[in-house]
Amino acid sequence: MKRVKNKSGGKFKMKTNLKNITMLLLVLLMMFLLVVPIISSAKETVSMWAFPLTEDDLEILFKPIVEPFEAQNPDIDVNIEIIPWQNRVERMVTAIAAGKAPDVAYLNTDNFVAFVAKDALLPVEKYMSDETLADLKIGAKQGFTWKGHLYAFPILMVYMTEVYNKEMFKKAGLTPPTTWDEYEDCATKLTIDKNGNHSAQVGFDRGNVMQWGVADGAMGTITTCFSDVWLFQAGGDYFDENGKCIFNSPEGIEAATMIVKMFDNWIDPAAKGMEPEEARGLIIKEKAAMMANWQPHFYKMALEQNPNLPIAVGPTMKHRKKVGTGSVAAYGIFSSSKHPDLAAKWLNWLTNTQNMAHFCSTSWFSPPRLSANPIVQENLRSEFPSFAEIVEQDKYMKVVPHEQLQTIWELSAAEFQSCILHKKTPKQAMDDLTQAVNQFLGF
């Protein structure tokens, strides 16, 4: 049989060859794309969620800490995501439920126990040296200890102090209060009407007050902003030794009575519709003389808005106890982490003395480590000399971790609002609050 030669045999062969070469190149490209990630993932990644504390956390806060760590640990990549504050707990809960949680996340005293109770957080004391544990302040450990275990690496302390306007105090011939009696005296004399009369003087015009003795806000659901410090200083507490709520103790009622007195006499009535964060504006605008529960970074924010604002840190007051309150922030390791050892290595680095001092000096918070105190105080001396007093006073901090702390705050905010608005007496409000909390907790 004669073979029929294809007239276009040459062109056909070239086309076929081109096709084969193209296919081969595509296969090689696909292999390259598959292999490169595998090779590059030989580097372990520690993923971390953080929340903004400065205008550019990645550059200002973390870069000076991450780069040396990665240089010393070339097999570890630290991947930090800055997540917005809003709904941060819901985001973390959703991520955990979906199996997409990072290795490490920023947590606070008021939310970490909820994660512990759901076995979502790892205890971390085994990852810390004895020196580190000894160097941590009591309040810092207290803030993240639950049932005998420490559950995160503390990175900063939010110790809330009394802020006062130096000029207003000087003009009135007063010094910052150290007791409740002194506080009442200062608040009375610093609430001044347009005629210059203070609130205890005859002729005081409550309808034309030019300067209020105290700033605060009754709305919102974060009761650390106004009620905890009074409760603790009165000698009260959230719970008894059995975990039952005891807001209606005599101390709790005394604290509620004090808060009502403040709102009745020395606080702008408009503040009944404000959240404490909004009430800060009264200090910044120099319409109020002092405010309790001023977080450290509020001083930075206030001075940025008004650089000549004559504010200073007031002393921790004593009624029955000399105590203040606040929160601790820490980085915890989620139990879903695939390499908790590496996460702990990173966190030990992040929270060592030098890095913690850099972190706290940049973001204006108190360091949880005793060894970082002098560094932070020195770093901030030129910007805000009074900051050193916050660092000195945070030893008085008391915090009360609990699984349902956020819900308890919600319930207590409503009852405190009821007595501030005179819908209930302080005793009725505290009795109702205690009953509501205990019912919620299942007692």
Place this chain on the structure above:
Amino acid sequence: MKGRGLLFKKSIGPYLYLLPSISIFLVFLILPIFSIFGISFTKYNYFKSPEFVGIDQYKRLIGDPLFWKSLRNTFLYVLMCVPFLTFFPLLIAMLLNVGIRAKSFFRALFFIPVVSSAIVVSLIWKWMYYGGKEGVINYLLHFVGIEPKVWLGFPEYALTAIAIMANWKSVGYYMIFYLAGLQTIPRQLVEAAKIDGASGWHIFYSITLPLLRPIIMLVIILVSIYSFQVFDFIYVLTRGGPAWSTITVNWLIYSRAFTSYQMGYASSIGVILFIIIFIVSMLQVRFLGRKFEY
């Protein structure tokens, strides 16, 4: 055989085009609704598997004073929104339906709040409701002799203040429904009535209103449904305060689900809300849905 294939393609084709939308609808709407029903019979905190507890969550709900408080507030809020948003947009629509100058401008003006973000609107109104003399609302009311009030700080005013803001935001939305409805009214009917000597009020009462009945019913149902589900304004303005005076059912669901991590209990509240909205809507359709014909 070919003809059969073509017929098959013709019958299956439209469904294939609908498949993506239906899938999204099923996954993001129907499935979660049925899931909520199931979760409401469990104790579930996201991290561990749901634990079946029967009707315990519903028993708890019955004994929870906060639930009843939220239900009361929600009904009050609905009562503040439904009448206003049923009739005021109709009035505006009728005014904008006549031959006035710059009609389009006014229509756009009323619609701007509708397209504005609820959060932005809430923040602006929060500033306007500021309780001092400097607050915008207080400043304006001062000219008519009303003393400054802390609108968001007192239980007597807070829920009403939120309802006023919500109504302001929604007027334009329902106005559009009525404008569309007014366009469908046959002009001959109106002209014939005018020739017969009917006054404006007679024309409105005897012709316009009956023919707008389906639109009115739709508006009432939609306003009710949206009002029952109010959340965003509460979240920004008052967080359920002061003293629980603005806590609504939806806010309680959010609080129990995402603050207390009690998804089972939150789901049971969600189921009750669903049933309430369903019953109210059915009653509205039953009593308002009578057909009207000339």
